[in-house]
Each structure stands twice: as C-alpha cells, then as structure tokens.
Amino acid sequence: MRYAYLVLFFFLVTAISVLGFRGSTTTRPPLEIFPDMDHQAKYKPQAESAFFADKRTDRPSPAGSVAFGRTAIQSDGNFLAADDHMYRGTQADGTYARGFPSSITVDGKLLERGQLKYTIYCAPCHGAIGDGNGITKQYGMGATPTYHDERLRNIPEGDIYHTITAGKNNMLSYADKLEPADRWAVVAYVRALQRAQTGTVADVPSSHKSELGLK
Ligand code: HEC
Known part of the structure; x- marks a missing residue:
C-alpha cells in the first residue's frame, strides 16, 4: 500500500512540474544544452557592415546584372520573357494579340511540330480534326468544344495561346508540357485545322x- 502512495506522489510531482509551469513567461535566456546552429555569424538586412567601405551589408547589384527568374510561363530559358506577345499572347494594351510573335516563323516545320504536339496533348479531347470528338468524349468528357465555329475561328491567336498556357474551366494548363515556342506551334496547327474545314477547290x-480529276 505504501508503495502505491509513492507511485501516486511521483506522478503528481511529475505532472505538476511539467504542466504547472506552462504559460508562465521568463526574461531569462533559455538553457541551451544543445545550441545546434541557433547562433551564427551573419548580417541582418539593412545592418551596418564593418567590412565594406560604404558600410552597407546589402550590396548593390554589380553593373550590367541581368534580372533572373523562372516561371511556368517562361520555361524556355529566356529569363526576362520581356516579349508580351511571345510569352503572354498579349499586346501593349493588354488585350490578346492577333498573329504570331516576330520570333516565330510560321512555316511547314512549325506546323509539323504543332501537329506532333497537338496529337499528343490536344487530340485526346479535341479530336484529330479539332471537332471536339476525341476519345475522351466516349468516356464522359462532353464539354470539349469544336474549333469550327465562328467565335473560335475569329478569336486572336494570343487567346488560343493563353488557353494552352492557363487552361480554361475543364481544360487544364499545358504550360508544363509545352514551352512557349511549342505553344505557338500548336496555335498554328489549330489555325491549320480550322482552315482545313473551309477549304474549297x-x-x-x-x-x-489533275490528281482530283479536275481540269
Ligand atoms: C482533357 C481534355 C482537353 C485537352 C487534353 C485539351 N482541351 Fe482544350 N478544351 C477542353 C474543354 C473541356 C474546353 C472548353 C472549356 C470551356 O470553355 O469551358 C476546351 C477549350 C479549348 C479552346 C477554346 C477556348 C475558348 O476560348 O473558348 C481551345 C482553343 C482549346 N481548348 C485548345 C486546346 C489545345 C491547343 C490543347 C492541347 C494543348 C487542348 N485544348 C487540350 C478540353 C481539353
């Protein structure tokens, strides 16, 4: 029995010593048995430096430095991505640009590249001819539109580029799969698909x- 009282006493002392001091504050520095890497020599922002002649710890950037950054939108190594038409599909006033950026040459090679990428990434939903009847329609993806209506025939190229970059409703972004130049290749191919539906003799x-039996 005395043994049980001892155990109870032990638990009481433990509980009070652990819980009883919760919430109390102290101004004394904590005991640091293992200081780990809490205290290191370092400069704090805006602090004075004893090393540099101008006493600034925040060093001004060297002359001629170039801004550097990377996002999904600018994943092609052009770190500035300063060309709005090329990287955002927009023009100076912020609306979508018509036509292709000056750094993109629209030729057979571009269309072949566009066809390749379109077939991989877009055809499953939009269909090989862009009529919205891709394989996913059979599995319930009913919302995929055809490219062959007046509105989509007339939207600016920059708008299509933006849809590929950012996605739209049920359509996800393809920015991580297609770098900007490839997005423009796909835009060109979408235009080719649209044009193909309105071809005449x-x-x-x-x-x-003569191959078609015409004069
Ligand atoms: C998973 C299916 C799917 C894939 C893959 C897909 N799309 Fe779409 N796409 C959609 C759906 C759904 C919409 C309709 C979005 C809405 O307006 O609600 C759409 C809309 C569009 C539109 C019309 C946007 C507008 O302004 O109304 C374009 C252009 C387009 N897609 C191009 C592409 C291109 C190019 C690719 C390949 C890089 C692609 N899509 C891949 C499902 C898909």
Missing part, C-alpha cells in the same frame, strides 16, 4: 488539280 494548286 480554289485552294488546290493547279499542279495538283
């Missing part, structure tokens, strides 16, 4: 007309 070069 007049578009066929005369050298190829």
Whole structure:
C-alpha cells in the first residue's frame, strides 16, 4: 500500500512540474544544452557592415546584372520573357494579340511540330480534326468544344495561346508540357485545322488539280 502512495506522489510531482509551469513567461535566456546552429555569424538586412567601405551589408547589384527568374510561363530559358506577345499572347494594351510573335516563323516545320504536339496533348479531347470528338468524349468528357465555329475561328491567336498556357474551366494548363515556342506551334496547327474545314477547290494548286480529276 505504501508503495502505491509513492507511485501516486511521483506522478503528481511529475505532472505538476511539467504542466504547472506552462504559460508562465521568463526574461531569462533559455538553457541551451544543445545550441545546434541557433547562433551564427551573419548580417541582418539593412545592418551596418564593418567590412565594406560604404558600410552597407546589402550590396548593390554589380553593373550590367541581368534580372533572373523562372516561371511556368517562361520555361524556355529566356529569363526576362520581356516579349508580351511571345510569352503572354498579349499586346501593349493588354488585350490578346492577333498573329504570331516576330520570333516565330510560321512555316511547314512549325506546323509539323504543332501537329506532333497537338496529337499528343490536344487530340485526346479535341479530336484529330479539332471537332471536339476525341476519345475522351466516349468516356464522359462532353464539354470539349469544336474549333469550327465562328467565335473560335475569329478569336486572336494570343487567346488560343493563353488557353494552352492557363487552361480554361475543364481544360487544364499545358504550360508544363509545352514551352512557349511549342505553344505557338500548336496555335498554328489549330489555325491549320480550322482552315482545313473551309477549304474549297480554289485552294488546290493547279499542279495538283489533275490528281482530283479536275481540269
Ligand atoms: C482533357 C481534355 C482537353 C485537352 C487534353 C485539351 N482541351 Fe482544350 N478544351 C477542353 C474543354 C473541356 C474546353 C472548353 C472549356 C470551356 O470553355 O469551358 C476546351 C477549350 C479549348 C479552346 C477554346 C477556348 C475558348 O476560348 O473558348 C481551345 C482553343 C482549346 N481548348 C485548345 C486546346 C489545345 C491547343 C490543347 C492541347 C494543348 C487542348 N485544348 C487540350 C478540353 C481539353
């Protein structure tokens, strides 16, 4: 029995010593048995330096330094990404730009690149011809629009670029999969798909007309 009282006493003392001092404050520095790396020689922001002649610890950037940063939007190594048309699809007044950025050459090579990327990333939903009937429609993704309506035929290229970069509603962003130049390649291919739906016999070069049984 005396043993039980001892155990109870022990627990009481332990409980009070641990819980009883919670919340009390002290101005004395804590006992640091293991100081780890709490105290290191370092300069605090805006503090005075004894080392530099001008006494500034915050060093001014060296002449000719170039701003550096990286985001999903500018993942192609152009760290400044200063070209709004190229990297954001916008023009000076902030609205979407029509046409392609000056650094993008729209040629057969670009369209081939666009076709490759479109087939990988867009065709599953938008379909190989851009009519919105990709394989995902059969699995319940009903909201994918066709590119072949008046509104999407007329939206600026920069708007399509922005949809690829940022996504739209049920469509996710493709910024992590397509670098800016590839996004423009896909934009060009989307334009080609749209153009393909409105082709007429007049578009066929005369050298190829005979293949179609025309004069
Ligand atoms: C997972 C399915 C899916 C994939 C993959 C996909 N999209 Fe979409 N896309 C959608 C859906 C859904 C919408 C309709 C969004 C809305 O307006 O609600 C859409 C809308 C669009 C629009 C019209 C935007 C507007 O202004 O109304 C464009 C252009 C477009 N997608 C291009 C692309 C391109 C280019 C790719 C490939 C890089 C792509 N999409 C990949 C599902 C997809």
